[in-house]
Amino acid sequence: MPAQLIDGNALAKKIRAEVAGRTRALKARGVQPCLAIILVGEDPASQVYTKHKVNDSTETGLKATLETYPADLSEEKLLARIRELNADKSVHGILVQLPLPRHMDSGKVIEAISPAKDVDGFHVASAGALVTGQPGFWPCTPYGCLKMLEDIGYDLRGKHAVVIGRSNIVGKPMALMLLQKNATVTICHSATKDLAAHTRQADVVVAAVGKRNVLTADMVKPGAVVIDVGMNRNEAGKLCGDVDFEGVKEVAGWITPVPGGVGPMTRAMLLVNTLEAAERAAA
Numbered sequence: 296m297p298a299q300l301i302d303g304n305a306l307a308k309k310i311r312a313e314v315a316g317r318t319r320a321l322k323a324r325g326v327q328p329c330l331a332i333i334l335v336g337e338d339p340a341s342q343v344y345t346k347h348k349v350n351d352s353t354e355t356g357l358k359a360t361l362e363t364y365p366a367d368l369s370e371e372k373l374l375a376r377i378r379e380l381n382a383d384k385s386v387h388g389i390l391v392q393l394p395l396p397r398h399m400d401s402g403k404v405i406e407a408i409s410p411a412k413d414v415d416g417f418h419v420a421s422a423g424a425l426v427t428g429q430p431g432f433w434p435c436t437p438y439g440c441l442k443m444l445e446d447i448g449y450d451l452r453g454k455h456a457v458v459i460g461r462s463n464i465v466g467k468p469m470a471l472m473l474l475q476k477n478a479t480v481t482i483c484h485s486a487t488k489d490l491a492a493h494t495r496q497a498d499v500v501v502a503a504v505g506k507r508n509v510l511t512a513d514m515v516k517p518g519a520v521v522i523d524v525g526m527n528r529n530e531a532g533k534l535c536g537d538v539d540f541e542g543v544k545e546v547a548g549w550i551t552p553v554p555g556g557v558g559p560m561t562r563a564m565l566l567v568n569t570l571e572a573a574e575r576a577a578a
């Protein structure tokens with residue numbers, strides 16, 4: 296039997312409705328949740344993503360501002376603007392769209408954002424909070440993956456989860472979240488020997504590499520849950536993930552599509568984090 300689809304669009308819609316309800320309640324207390332988005336340069340994909348983020352926010356009652364700057368903006372000017380937004384009490388969340396132009400140090404820029412407004416969950420303080428189980432902001436993409444697992448009623452306790460990819464914004468936080476839910480977690484990466492030997496043991500596989508066909512049907516245990524974080528283009532320019540969807544769906548128990556899987560959930564969890572930031576500031 297082919298895998299059941301985990302519909303990211305449908306779940307994101309449900310989450311946006313919840314955010315809208317909580318936002319109304321906060322507004323009734325005189326607080327307008329506000330997200331400040333910064334885009335540096337003219338990367339077409341980033342332009343699309345930031346526009347979506349503004350629209351999602353507006354539709355759920357959050358305020359979002361989009362500041363765009365030329366690719367040759369100096370790092371100093373960007374840091375100065377972030378410091379202003381940190382001090383602005385009407386702004387609850389600050390997001391700098393990645394990637395930044397090459398002359399900028401992304402780490403330094405992210406560290407300039409106040410941890411209380413780090414709704415992307417990329418700041419080292421947010422990473423530390425995730426490691427130690429303290430309140431903080433969880434990065435939106437892995438947070439969205441976890442919500443998808445929750446939504447299908449999947450109990451991670453004692454399950455073997457394999458995360459392919461070790462980026463700071465997806466792979467590592469994903470592994471920590473799965474660990475927090477009591478899964479046994481393996482992180483695989485470019486130096487892993489015999490990736491298939493690991494993935495074949497997994498009850499849950501999260502593929503977050505940024506390369507097509509990293510996971511094929513022969514690498515998946517029958518019935519496993521497969522979450523595809525990849526966002527690639529095939530030869531025809533069609534959007535596809537890291538997973539060979541057509542093959543793997545015949546083996547897996549659950550699978551996320553690309554598009555319509557993790558992507559919309561990333562956007563939905565940004566709204567959740569922004570609202571959370573505003574609620575915390577108002578508490």
Ligand SMILES: Nc1nc2c(c(=O)[nH]1)N[C@@H](CN(C=O)c1ccc(C(=O)N[C@@H](CCC(=O)O)C(=O)O)cc1)CN2
Pocket residue numbers: 344390391392393394415435436526534553554555556557558559560561562
């Ligand atoms: N500051 C940040 N920068 C980046 C992040 C991030 O979380 N914070 N993540 C990615 C890009 N990204 C969000 O910014 C993102 C990418 C894609 C989608 C999405 O909804 N994808 C759709 C397909 C869209 C299309 O047709 O192109 C889907 O999968 O259905 C959401 C968010 C890098 N930068």
